[in-house]
Amino acid sequence: MDIxxxxxxxxxxxxxxxxxxxxxxxxCPGCGHGTAHRxxxxxxxxxxxxxxxxxxxxxxxxxxxxxFMNVDMQGAAHGRAPAVATGIKRCWPDKYVFTYQGDGxxxxxxxAETIHACNRGENITIIFINNGIYGMTGGQMAxxxxxxxxxxxxxxGREVEMMGNPLKITELIAQLPGVHYVTRHAVHTPRxxxxxxxxxxxxxxVQKEKKGLSFIxxxxxxxxxxxxxxxxSNIWMEDNMFPFYELGDIKIDGQLVTK
Amino acid sequence: xxxxxxxxxxxxxxxxxxxxGADAYFGYPITPQSEVMEYLMMEKxxxxxxxxxxxxxxxxxxxNMLYGAAGTGKRVMTSSSSPGISLMQEGISYMxxxxxxxxxxxVVRGGPGLGTIQPSQSDYFQTTKGGGHGDYRxxxxxxxxxxxxxxxxxxxxxxAFKYRTPVMIQADGLIGQMMxxxxxGDQAARFTEFDQSWATTGKKGRERNIITSLDLDPAxxxxxNIHLQAKYADIVKAEVRFEEIQTEDAEYLFVAYGSSAxxxxxxxxxxxxxxxxxxxxxxxxxxxxxxxxxxxxSKRVKGILTVEQSAGQMIEDVKLASQCRVQVEHFGRxxxxxxxxxxxxxxxxxxxxxx
Numbered sequence: 001m002d003i004x005x006x007x008x009x010x011x012x013x014x015x016x017x018x019x020x021x022x023x024x025x026x027x028c029p030g031c032g033h034g035t036a037h038r039x040x041x042x043x044x045x046x047x048x049x050x051x052x053x054x055x056x057x058x059x060x061x062x063x064x065x066x067x068f069m070n071v072d073m074q075g076a077a078h079g080r081a082p083a084v085a086t087g088i089k090r091c092w093p094d095k096y097v098f099t100y101q102g103d104g105x106x107x108x109x110x111x112a113e114t115i116h117a118c119n120r121g122e123n124i125t126i127i128f129i130n131n132g133i134y135g136m137t138g139g140q141m142a143x144x145x146x147x148x149x150x151x152x153x154x155x156x157g158r159e160v161e162m163m164g165n166p167l168k169i170t171e172l173i174a175q176l177p178g179v180h181y182v183t184r185h186a187v188h189t190p191r192x193x194x195x196x197x198x199x200x201x202x203x204x205x206v207q208k209e210k211k212g213l214s215f216i217x218x219x220x221x222x223x224x225x226x227x228x229x230x231x232x233s234n235i236w237m238e239d240n241m242f243p244f245y246e247l248g249d250i251k252i253d254g255q256l257v258t259k
Numbered sequence: 260x261x262x263x264x265x266x267x268x269x270x271x272x273x274x275x276x277x278x279x280g281a282d283a284y285f286g287y288p289i290t291p292q293s294e295v296m297e298y299l300m301m302e303k304x305x306x307x308x309x310x311x312x313x314x315x316x317x318x319x320x321x322x323n324m325l326y327g328a329a330g331t332g333k334r335v336m337t338s339s340s341s342p343g344i345s346l347m348q349e350g351i352s353y354m355x356x357x358x359x360x361x362x363x364x365x366v367v368r369g370g371p372g373l374g375t376i377q378p379s380q381s382d383y384f385q386t387t388k389g390g391g392h393g394d395y396r397x398x399x400x401x402x403x404x405x406x407x408x409x410x411x412x413x414x415x416x417x418x419a420f421k422y423r424t425p426v427m428i429q430a431d432g433l434i435g436q437m438m439x440x441x442x443x444g445d446q447a448a449r450f451t452e453f454d455q456s457w458a459t460t461g462k463k464g465r466e467r468n469i470i471t472s473l474d475l476d477p478a479x480x481x482x483x484n485i486h487l488q489a490k491y492a493d494i495v496k497a498e499v500r501f502e503e504i505q506t507e508d509a510e511y512l513f514v515a516y517g518s519s520a521x522x523x524x525x526x527x528x529x530x531x532x533x534x535x536x537x538x539x540x541x542x543x544x545x546x547x548x549x550x551x552x553x554x555x556x557s558k559r560v561k562g563i564l565t566v567e568q569s570a571g572q573m574i575e576d577v578k579l580a581s582q583c584r585v586q587v588e589h590f591g592r593x594x595x596x597x598x599x600x601x602x603x604x605x606x607x608x609x610x611x612x613x614x
Contacts, residue, residue, distance in 0.1 A: 050461075050462065051461045051462060051463040051464075052461045052463075053461060054331070054459050054460070054461060057471075063473065064473075064475075066469045066471065070462075070467055071461075071467055072459035072460065072461055072462050072467050072468050072469075073459065073467070073469050073470070074326070074327060074330045074459055074469070074470040074471065075357075075469070075470065075471030075472070075473055076323065076326070076327075077323060077326075077349055077350060077353050080319070080320070080323035080326075080350070083315070083319075083320040083321075083323035083324045083326075083327065084323050084324070084326055084327035084330075085327060086313070086320075086324050086327065087283070087285065087323070087324035087325060087326060087327025087328035087329075087330075087331075087335070088327040088328060088330065088331055088459070090283060090311045090313055090324070090328065091282060091283055091311060091328045091331050091333045091335075092331055092460065095460070095461055112316055112317060112319070112320065113316070113319075113320055113323070116315075116316035116320065
């Protein structure tokens with residue numbers, strides 16, 4: 001197949017997402033953030049809501065999310081994205097508002113803002129990237145770090161007696177009446193990517209219908225922080241993260257999913 | 260005919276915000292300013308004008324809701340008292356950095372720590388010298404009358420949008436709680452005529468907008484800081500506000516703001532009845548501070564007494580302004596104690612006149 005053949009539209013298998021900027025991603029090669037960004041922007045584009053969408057970036061690895069997502073965005077203080085999103089949404093109830101947050105941002109320093117925005121049933125969408133570690137600051141223990149997992153601040157593994165338990169905040173917020181849709185996904189295989197995109201679609205539909213808050217956790221790898229090669233980190237994630245953070249729907253249409 | 264009402268300071272600033280066409284208020288209860296949100300909730304401005312009111316889970320959440328809403332170009336306000344304002348400092352610094360307009364109200368109570376719920380003026384340093392991190396300034400208005408609580412809401416929004424910067428209305432528990440006659444103005448339109456092309460409202464017909472205080476490139480961050488400093492220099496040039504009472508023939512000068520200015524005015528009358536020629540200089544903007552004006556007066560008085568319900572915070576700016584030309588002393592009560600006019604007069608006589 002020569003170059004002329006390759007660039008024929010019918011042979012197109014993949015292209016750059018239209019709603020991503022041309023800025024080079026700041027993420028480590030192998031990290032799931034880029035895929036999660038792309039899916040989010042694809043959904044906003046495909047729903048035709050580009051002109052009515054305002055995003056909120058957190059503090060953490062995705063602190064520069066607004067460099068890559070080509071929509072109106074605000075950068076929030078560490079952990080405060082749900083409060084910032086509340087301020088935006090309350091003033092512009094017909095706009096689409098999302099936050100994009102990591103585990104340290106959402107489940108440690110920002111726990112109060114997360115829980116109260118969820119409990120008030122703010123009509124926003126929260127995308128929660130859980131990689132069990134503080135990536136940006138160099139791999140410290142996160143609220144979601146697994147028992148026994150090594151990080152720079154739990155160098156001999158997370159000792160639950162000393163350091164406390166990992167927080168399953170997604171299961172916790174699913175209990176709140178203001179939350180309409182809660183689901184947990186991954187972006188490490190084509191199948192997982194397709195499922196995650198479908199979930200993001202659903203979340204924005206929920207927001208459109210003003211039914212309450214929608215919350216998507218994406219369990220992701222942090223090959224740099226975990227000190228593994230990308231493929232090995234994804235295998236480790238399947239073997240260790242998924243049994244603890246089980247993938248699938250947790251709450252649909254305001255009803256907890258019973259398993 | 261003008262509408263007159265008897266109101267608490269906290270109620271007046273709430274009504275002032277509604278009438279100024281505020282779009283949103285986010286707050287958290289704390290004494291002695293809880294009447295602000297209580298009044299707003301009672302008045303249902305969401306029905307009167309469409310103004311959004313939300314009780315947040317904390318002051319930290321309030322200030323960040325304010326950040327988000329301000330970032331969409333809306334006229335937004337929060338209020339709190341000293342410990343709550345301490346919690347907001349991170350957000351205030353972020354808003355200054357991201358150049359977001361907003362009105363903040365601090366009805367100051369005594370500290371440090373949980374301190375007391377009684378009036379104080381001991382947050383002068385926090386408000387005028389930083390509070391949060393980084394090189395920023397807070398344009399600060401200090402009301403001394405309930406009428407000014409009402410008026411400064413509109414003025415605060417005007418200044419906040421003129422310079423795209425947070426504006427602090429620094430009252431104290433006395434001004435917040437006391438009742439006075441207030442002249443109520445007309446309802447302003449909620450639609451703001453200010454330029455909103457910078458705000459995040461969805462990128463319709465333009466490139467995307469980004470609201471952030473972050474720039475990891477030091478050269479660009481320095482340029483941003485230079486831009487902020489130029490803006491603060493413009494504010495210093497154009498926005499100094501003050502009031503002078505009987506300073507023309509004054510041999511001694513009280514410098515006081517807020518409730519201390521009211522007390523000092525009475526002390527001034529007592530002094531003049533005894534034949535001591537005292538004048539009162541009242542800074543209305545605490546930052547920018549009326550440095551030039553105090554410099555000028557200090558050339559013709561024998562001594563200056565700053566009166567502030569603190570251990571002596573504003574006195575540092577008065578000393579800098581008067582360049583040690585005359586004796587400058589401080590008198591104040593702390594921990595929620597309010598000085599009497601007689602105490603102020605006695606301090607003047609003892610510290611400056613002698614005997």
